[in-house]
Amino acid sequence: MSQERPQIGSRLSRVIEQDGLQFRDLDGDGVLAPYEDWRLTPAERAADLVKRMNVEEKAGLMIIGSHYPGYSPLAPESEGKDAEKCEPLLNPVDMWREDNPITGVPFTEPVLATSSTENAINLRNQRYLIVRDNLPARGLATWTNAVQEVAERSRLGIPVAFASNPRNHVALVAQFGVNESAGVFSEWPGELGLAALRDAELMETFGTEAAKEWRAGGVHKLYGYMADLASEPRWSRFNGTFGEDPELISDYIAAVVRGLQGPELSKNSVSTTIKHFPGGGVRLDGHDPHFHWGQTNEYPTEDALGKYHLPPFQAAIDAGCASIMPYYARPMNNSANQLDQQLWQNPTTQFEEVAFAYNRTFIQDLLRDAMGHRGYVNSDSGVIDAMMWGVEELSEPERFAAAVRAGTDIFSDMANPRRLLEAVAEGHLDESELNQPVQRLLEEIFQLGLFENPYVSEDEAEKIIGAPEVSALGNKAQLDSVTLLRNNPIRAATGSCSKPEDLPIGYWPYQDRRGSTTAGSSHSRRTPRGNLGVFRVRSRSCNRVGSP
Known part of the structure; x- marks a missing residue:
């Protein structure tokens, strides 16, 4: 039996209270069915629900x-x-x-x-x-x-x-x-x-x-x-x-x-x-x-x-x-x-x-x-x-x-x-x-x-998805994953670039989500700024991310 008391989230269904606990009344009959009872195992709940389902x-x-x-x-x-x-x-x-x-x-x-x-x-x-x-x-x-x-x-x-x-x-x-x-x-x-x-x-x-x-x-x-x-x-x-x-x-x-x-x-x-x-x-x-x-x-x-x-x-x-x-x-x-x-x-x-x-x-x-x-x-x-x-x-x-x-x-x-x-x-x-x-x-x-x-x-989705802390982990992994396949005659790009026209040949400039111009390619590789971005188009109102 599951002992952890879960957070109950309903917008339309009634909530049944029994033994001081809350359960969602998913079928709306006012009675706690086994499949609605989170104290039972998933296998027990599923077995009960299968019996209630029609072929469709x-x-x-x-x-x-x-x-x-x-x-x-x-x-x-x-x-x-x-x-x-x-x-x-x-x-x-x-x-x-x-x-x-x-x-x-x-x-x-x-x-x-x-x-x-x-x-x-x-x-x-x-x-x-x-x-x-x-x-x-x-x-x-x-x-x-x-x-x-x-x-x-x-x-x-x-x-x-x-x-x-x-x-x-x-x-x-x-x-x-x-x-x-x-x-x-x-x-x-x-x-x-x-x-x-x-x-x-x-x-x-x-x-x-x-x-x-x-x-x-x-x-x-x-x-x-x-x-x-x-x-x-x-x-x-x-x-x-x-x-x-x-x-x-x-x-x-x-x-x-x-x-x-x-x-x-x-x-x-x-x-x-x-x-x-x-x-x-x-x-x-x-x-x-x-x-x-x-x-x-x-x-x-x-x-x-x-x-x-x-x-x-x-x-x-x-x-x-x-x-x-x-x-x-x-x-x-x-x-x-x-x-x-x-x-x-x-x-x-x-x-x-x-x-x-x-x-x-x-x-x-x-x-x-x-x-x-x-x-x-x-x-x-x-x-x-x-x-x-x-x-x-x-x-x-x-x-x-x-x-x-x-x-x-x-x-x-x-x-x-x-x-x-x-x-x-x-x-x-x-x-x-x-x-x-x-x-x-x-x-x-x-x-x-x-x-x-x-x-x-x-609100939590906006805070968690793409959060700076986890994005920093991903960016570091991109840099660390760069693998040099041949060292001659190719020379690794070094130095700093302050203007888009200064970017090394083989890269192209585009903007990251903060609007910063950065070097990049279709593969992860170390860039002069040490920061990879992608070109994005966002609609003004619903902020839906698209592609060029």
């Missing part, structure tokens, strides 16, 4: 999709949309796409890209949402609070868990799906820059400080970090790795999980989704499996999987990572021996050649049973309708069924649970098969403290 609510919980403020440039056009006034705050319109935004390949039918906030919460029952916008601190907190109010009005009052890709690395502009913020949160070196420091203790500090900023803004889950071993420099995701040393990657992954999550998930944690299992760095000629020509994982070296690619994931599991993301790729039987014989499909076939989100051998037998992962499995984006390698002949409801039975719990960048509901209605899945994934997901939301108080203070 379960299916909605099992998808996680992009969501935007109504005034976002990424949101659909709507009546009265005004980015300068930050209106409307909540998105009022559903948005559909006809082609994949990454590959440009047309969908077989229009796909719901994002729902209106009301439809996301109350029609499609989503409770995991991805933050894509580069919002300033107050704007982020104001928006996440507004979405939580919509969730509080729902039948069971289940709060929203907001997720994001990394937001704490120095960047000239935010990059969709990779580094989704620039100039708002504290700015640290990129992943390779952090790896160059060879300082796992600093990595843990980074995670601890980043978690404070994220939770202050109402964001609870991070898509990261990449435990992939970089083995092919032509791979487009190379710069998101911690390099090519399995031991260093393992140390860093364990450290960042400890930093972000703490000893266990709590109201102060940011949960981690470590990716891309069982190692995305296995890239033939650098081709990425977002595209059909890069869909295979081929292992020419015997036991490369066990020696090089799996150890960082084992380190993440041992550190208690909340979830694991499988990659799009599929393993190929032209590989050298990688798995123990008992994991082979039969005496002559090592792999089932289907994408890892559909691959029960890798998810259940290897990840969960052999490696001990106790969290949930979060698919990569588009595994049902775009990058469905090895299961193209299945219908979308059949793909959902195959992935759920393989062990995938939640499906990324999806805004519509319709095909999952069809999988149940058509008999490909029994509703009871949704209960285990839903249980795992609810346990995380309970552990994060959101059922007691999903709201944050806008």
Whole structure:
């Protein structure tokens, strides 16, 4: 039983007082239900809530999709949309796409890209949402609070868990799906820059400080970090790795999980989704499996999987990572021996050649049973309708069924649970098969403290996010991460520059958030002023950070 008395935060729900304690009346019936009782364990509360949920609510919980403020440039056009006034705050319109935004390949039918906030919460029952916008601190907190109010009005009052890709690395502009913020949160070196420091203790500090900023803004889950071993420099995701040393990657992954999550998930944690299992760095000629020509994982070296690619994931599991993301790729039987014989499909076939989100051998037998992962499995984006390698002949409801039975719990960048509901209605899945994934997901939301108080203070968000103290730590890490690759004939820049025209060749001037002209490049490096900045454009009224 949990003994710590939590802070209760409600804007719409009544508060039940019992035994001198306070509890949120999330379902509005005036009676303390087990799932509302914070004295019970997350597992006990989740088990009670699963029994109360209908199939539509379960299916909605099992998808996680992009969501935007109504005034976002990424949101659909709507009546009265005004980015300068930050209106409307909540998105009022559903948005559909006809082609994949990454590959440009047309969908077989229009796909719901994002729902209106009301439809996301109350029609499609989503409770995991991805933050894509580069919002300033107050704007982020104001928006996440507004979405939580919509969730509080729902039948069971289940709060929203907001997720994001990394937001704490120095960047000239935010990059969709990779580094989704620039100039708002504290700015640290990129992943390779952090790896160059060879300082796992600093990595843990980074995670601890980043978690404070994220939770202050109402964001609870991070898509990261990449435990992939970089083995092919032509791979487009190379710069998101911690390099090519399995031991260093393992140390860093364990450290960042400890930093972000703490000893266990709590109201102060940011949960981690470590990716891309069982190692995305296995890239033939650098081709990425977002595209059909890069869909295979081929292992020419015997036991490369066990020696090089799996150890960082084992380190993440041992550190208690909340979830694991499988990659799009599929393993190929032209590989050298990688798995123990008992994991082979039969005496002559090592792999089932289907994408890892559909691959029960890798998810259940290897990840969960052999490696001990106790969290949930979060698919990569588009595994049902775009990058469905090895299961193209299945219908979308059949793909959902195959992935759920393989062990995938939640499906990324999806805004519509319709095909999952069809999988149940058509008999490909029994509703009871949704209960285990839903249980795992609810346990995380309970552990994060959101059922007691999903709201944050806008004033505190402004104080904590990008605060001078943590920004100074990030700036120092940028300077310390500078690595000299060749000392001849290149000469390191020295001296001081008082005017922009005095800046060294190879740099360009731009302004940091304080308006100071400073030298810089697209990579962290020591500058004459010892201070890196990025060029930013801010709207006058809502202070929303944009890009040139």
